[in-house]
Amino acid sequence: MASSSIFNPPSSTTALLLRRTRHPIHVGPTSLRFLTSQSAPPSSHLVSFAASATEASVAKVIDGKLVAKQIRDEIAAEVSRMKEAVGVIPGLAVILVGDRKDSATYVRNKKKACESVGINSLEVNLPADTTEEQVLNYISGYNDDPSVHGILVQLPLPSHMNEQNVLNAVRIEKDVDGFHPLNIGRLAMRGREPLFVPCTPKGCIELLHRYGISIKGKRAVVIGRSNIVGMPAALLLQREDATVSVVHSRTSNPEEITRQADIIIAAVGQPNMVRGSWIKPDAVIIDVGINPVDDPSSSRGYKLVGDVCYEEAIKVASAITPVPGGVGPMTIAMLLQNTLTSAKRINSFQ
Ligand SMILES: NC(=O)C1=CN([C@@H]2O[C@H](COP(=O)(O)OP(=O)(O)OC[C@H]3O[C@@H](n4cnc5c(N)ncnc54)[C@H](OP(=O)(O)O)[C@@H]3O)[C@@H](O)[C@H]2O)C=CC1
């Protein structure tokens, strides 16, 4: 369902269309216009890589917000089809421990997103001094609750808790975050299939697919190796037949390695770390980073920026995700998709 793409051009035209040109070309009925960062919707992305001869070329902006909306529409249709056919409504349980503001915002956004597609959301907010045992009890209850098809424990957990114990307790059939070691292990093994793929890396790959950006045979560099983003992103890219390098805090020459990449996934948590000079001309950039930086001109007093210096990157890359509006909305869309998949699998509904 969601993997079918309206954006994918036939593979033979993909390479042609993704090659940036300084001369306008014409594809079908739409003549090519120079597009700035506020670019066209995905349905016309195929024609938006070209720049006029007189203007500097800029990267295509990969619109995660728009793609996520499209995926939510697809999910909503499937949710109602299942409800009508077998009377089952997918359910997602979210466990939030502590009072981190950013976590509370994410959980609220997830709840809103569930409502928008007709998925039931159950939420439990526990105080920061909750014991690990109490959290395990909630997980056990949701594991046994037939109305719950997905369980998400919001990370990070308070430091007195053992994250491994908690994540291990989620039944793998309900592990919609894809963080259970058995799901990650299967993701890493050839010929094995995880029940769920972690949402953020899955969203990155989905964006590449939906924009017709081929991965096979490409050099990819993932910056960051966390269990929730960098490591599974590298595994997924490898499954898609990219040749993958992973850069981390102990890498001695990150700039040089990154400059070799056709595809860069940055998941570091360092604002604007990846500069224009790190980027090979025409590389594709997926910026996962979400970093608050002071901004007195904003009503919140801060703004969000990525791990990639957007202003510099947009002049060098062929395509880039913005922050906000790039990977973030896709993470939530993939969570909904995983929850739907889980409900279908548990109920043997195709
Ligand atoms: N858009 C979305 O949906 C999501 C966004 N995020 C955002 O993505 C970013 C990364 O998140 P997450 O993976 O959880 O972060 P972690 O802090 O868990 O991991 C960061 C990784 O980056 C590496 N790193 C840190 N500093 C450097 C450096 N100077 N040079 C090279 N590598 C470095 C670390 O290396 P080492 O392993 O050596 O310590 C580590 O592997 C954050 O900004 C986060 O907010 C996260 C989840 C979802």
Ligand SMILES: Nc1nc(=O)c2c([nH]1)NC[C@@H]1CN(c3ccc(C(=O)N[C@@H](CCC(=O)O)C(=O)O)cc3)C=[N+]21
């Ligand atoms: N168990 C678990 N699973 C997660 O998937 C998980 C987690 N814990 N802990 C924290 C990180 C972070 N994360 C984000 C999800 C959506 C946006 C998102 O929607 N961002 C919007 C804007 C957000 C805003 O404006 O504040 C955007 O980038 O456009 C961001 C970050 C999921 N995470």
